[in-house]
Amino acid sequence: MSRLLLVLTFLLSSFSLWAQTGDVYVDEKGIMRWPNGEELHGFGVNYTVPFAHAYRSAQKLGIDPKEAIDQDVYHFARLGLDAYRVHVWDTEISDTLGNLLVNEHLELFDYLVMKLEERDMKLLITPIAFWGNGWPERDEETPGFSHKYGKAGCLTDPDAIKAQANYLFQFLNHVNAYTGLAYKDDPSVVAFEVSNEPKHLGSSEEVQAYVSKMVQSMMRTGCKKPILYNVSHHINHAEDYYASGIDGGTFQWYPTNLGSREELGGNMLPNVDRYEIPFKDLEGFKQGAKVVYEFDAADVGRSYIYPAMARSFRTAGIQWATHFSYDPTYLAYANTEYDTHYMNLAYAPQKALSLRICSEVFHRIPLYSDFGTFPDNMTFDGFRISYEEDLAELITDEKFIYTNNTKSQVPNPKKLKEIAGFGNSAVVRYEGGGAYFLDQIEKGVWRLEVMPDAVWTKNIFGKNSLDKKVADIVWNSWKMSVQLPDLGNDFSIKGVNKGNSIATKSNAASFEISPGTYLLTKKGKKHEWSSEDVFKNIKIGEFEAPVTTVKGVELVHTLTSELDKGKPLTVKATVISDSPIEKVEMLAYTGYRPVTYQLKPGSQNQFELVIPAEKLPIGALRYFLLVKTKTANFTYPAGIESKPSDWDFHDFDMYETKVFPTGTPFYLFDAARDFDLINMTWNPGVTLRPLPAPNQSALDVLMKDIPVDEANDRPHYAWRKYFGSNATGRSLSNYEKLVVLGKALNEKPQVIELSLIAKDGSIFGALLELGQQRGEYSILLKDLKPTKMVTLPRPYPGFLPYYFTPGEDVANQLDMSQIEAIQVAVSGQDGCHYSIESIRLE
Incomplete structure (x- = not known):
């Protein structure tokens, strides 16, 4: 059923239709526009405090959820976000008949909507989640239809479908207790998505009937806003979705999959180079709005990757994208809500600044702009991305935003009006470990906001608990230097947030600074700004940050496990304490007698x-x-809490760096050591088999039929292992061959493709035949040739490209100094049957 027909069907019965003004519409080219014809741009986050685990955790921790919302929404504004999306937990606010329950969850959601609107943020609401409310805990007994019928039943059971239609009608008509507006009439709500990730297994007729019924129920309220539907699940029904009266489709992107339990290593830019939609030639797709409701580079803790995703979205024609999911600040110390994700301005400042840059991408880059292929597209329209520097930045005449130390120069510092960053740049030098923001509020007057230091003390992406702290907030005073012609070298610094009485002056543009909000004023400049005055969508004196969370001492040290003889050893440790640190030492043993070295303090608690x-x-x-x-x-x-010289010191576990003679074999993969760290598509035929020898195991890959990936039309199976962190102390340029210790697992030899992956996305490989006898099989490095890289971990949705093809700037010759990962692949119809104990360089 077409949207036009649905409009005509309900026009006479929709008495409120005439009264609604200011709604977004979708033009004939599938572009969402405001009533004045201006294109809609939106970039922001998902955020879930009113519901489920986030709500229950606030209760457990004694947190006022409204105060938490106030704090986090301020940070959304501070990051320049203007879009919000959530899948409402219908199971908590409905009964089995689909009647809306006005309870604490709905009241709190109303409050959140009001607070978002105060910051001029726009909303995309998904009224039906289908989920139980437990994750990561067990589901509770909830009153809603989703709890009774489950997702599968909701899509097929007639009573469940009736309940959903009733619920959607009541939800859109619900009048927000704080704004006085029904959701369907609220101009800040730009669109509705019917439900979260439906999985239709029925016929085309059944799918169209279901979607049409939902759309009709929503339109019967008089809603004129675009009604969207998830078209990225079960894409065999894509035509059915668009034929059901929707105004557009919603998409998601998890390019590094989900649930690694460890931070993924290596350059993931090839995984986010393109967002290819296989049904992009459908007329419904061309004429429909295009929205990304969820995305994240899960299990990636770095800051370089998100702007590349934003660029790919714009190339694909996406107008709106919301990251999943922003951690409520009161939960970010533990990252329990979704432990494969992590995002928060206070606790993950560099990642949050990366979202700030993404917002600029969405507002600056025209739809369908194409900047080529990685590594050719690392600079575009003022943006720059660097995997090796873990850096994303934007430089324009007026804005300078960066996620890490940068040596980039701004074209004209006199024209700058906004700076946001982490670390050091040509304009700001800061020794602390938090984000900072500088905004010119008038000539000679700048607002400075400095966040406290964030330190990740444990595996952020592991199995988490409210009783397990994985990150800390530290309030320190650090040196800062601001080199702005508009301020000069002798400017005043005055604290303006509550309780901040600091009043001082710079010395040669440098000063000591603590977390807070300040006004920097040029010498001799008069102004009338006060803490209550509003600048853009924030108050001058606003500041929100967690208090110091450090208890005792925390030390984070990344071990250099292997070192070539002739190389110096750099030892770094991040140390935080609730008591002043007097010294940090290394007590080293190369024989019986220890040697003591002192570590020097530096920036960012290092x-x-x-x-x-x-x-x-x-x-x-x-x-x-x-x-x-x-x-x-x-x-x-x-x-x-002891030292080795104490008589009762009892734990002699130590760090260990092995110093090797030059040319000692380097192990790229060892099954016993690395099995849990390989990137692969799960398959029951991939197992770790212990061997009789101590500390030895074999990776067995045994499949009668090689799987066919959704995005690949031929049988192919590959796995990848990142070894770059193990190679930091080794020189790989003098090796001559790859040696595999392994065998085939049945009566036939097994041909595998063995490939080395470089930081720039280039990949070089060769075929190697494994015989039936356990032994060493080798390939000369000079025989490796350019080959195909599989995007691993496999992205989600599964229709995204299986292979990555690099751009013209990629290296066409193997450079061993740039190698950081290995790929092992098998293709063809004859199954997969090999065992590998190790792969090394000689």
Whole structure:
């Protein structure tokens, strides 16, 4: 049924239709526009405090959810976000008949809507989630139809379908207790998505009937806003979705899949290079709105990747995208809501700044703009992305935004009006570990906001709990330098947030600064700005940040596990404490007698030491890291409050760096060590088999039929292992061959393709035949040729490209100094039957 027919069907019965003004509409080219014809742009986040785990956790922790919403929505504004989306937990606000329950969850959602609108944010609401309300806990007994029927039943059971239609009608007609507007009439609500990720298994007729019934129920309220439907699930029904009266489709993107339990290593830009939609030639797609309701590079803790995703969305014609999911600040210390995701301005400042840049991408880059293929597209229209620097930045005449230390120059500092960053740049140098924001509010007057330091102390993406702290907030005073012609070198700094009485002056444009909000004023400049005055959509004196969360001492150290003889060893540790730190030392053993080295303090709570190469003999360097505070001594890696010289010191676990002679084989993959770290598509035929020898195992890949990926039309199976972090202390350029210890697992030899992946997305491989006998099989590095990279982990939705084809700027010759991952693949009809114990360079 066409949308026009649906409009005509309900026009006479929709008495409120005439009264609605200001709604977004979808033009004939599928572009959402405001009534004046201006194109809609939206970029923001999902956020879930009114519902489910987030709501229950607020109760458990004694948090006022309204105060939490106030704080987080301020951060949305501070990040320049203007879009919000959520799948409402219908199971908490409905009964089995679909009647809307006005309860604490709906009241709190009303409050959130009001607060978002105060910041001029726009909303896309998905009234039906289908989910139970438990995740990551067990589902509760909830009153809603979704709890009674489940997702599958909701899509097929006549009573469930009737209940959903009733619920949608009542939900859109619900009058917000804080705004006085029904959701269908609220101009800040730009569109509705019927439901969250439906999975239709029925016939075309059944699918169209279901979707049409939902759309009709929503239109019967008089709603003129676009009604959207998820078209990225079960895409065999794409034509049915568009034929059902919807105004457009919604999409998602998890290019690194979900649930790794560890941070993924290596360059993931090939995974986000394109957002290819296989049904883009359908007329319904061309004429329908295009929205991304959820996206994330899950299990990636770096800041470089999101603007590349935003660019790919714009190339695909996406007007609106909302990241999933922004952690409520009161939960971010534990990351329990969705442990495969992590996003929060206070706790993940560099990632949050990356979203700030994404918002600029969505508002600056025209739809369908194409900037080529990685690595050719790392600079575009003022934006720059660097995997190796973990950096995303925007530089224009008026804006300078960056996620990490950058050496980039701004074209004309005199024209700058907005700066946001982390670390050091040509304009701002800051030693702290939080984000900062500088806004010119008039000539010679700038608003400075400085967030406290964030330190990740444990695996952010692991199995988390409210009782397990994975990140800390630290309030420190750090040196800052602001080089702006508009301020000069001798400007005043005055605290304007509540309780901030700091009043000082810069010395050669430098000063000490603590978390808070300040006015920087040029010498001799008079102004009348006060903390209550409004600038854009924030108050001058607003500031929201968690208090210091450190208890005791926390030390984070990334071990250099292997080192070539002749190389110095750099030892870095991030150390935070609730008591002043007096010193950090390394107690190192290369023989019986230990040697003590002192680590020097630096920026961002880091301590560093470089041990010269001549002091590092071949063998194992084993060491403790010792932290002395004003009140106690701590020893790591055990983290115990004691020191090795104490009579009752009892934990002699140490860090260990192995120093090898030059040319010692380097293991790219060891099954016993690395099995849990490989990136692959799960298959029951992939197992780890223990071997009789100590600490040895084999990776067995045994499949009678090789799977055919949704995005690939031939049998092919591949896995990938990132080894770049193990190679930081090794030189890989002098090796000559790859050696595989393994065998085929049945009566036939097994041909595998063995490939090395470089940081720039280039990949070089060759075929290798494994025989039936366990043994060593080798390939000369000079015989490796350019080949195809599989995007691993496999992205979701599964229709996204299976292979990555790099751009023209990619290296066409193997450069071993740039290699960071290995790919092993098998293709064809004869199954997959091999075992690998290790892969090494010789």
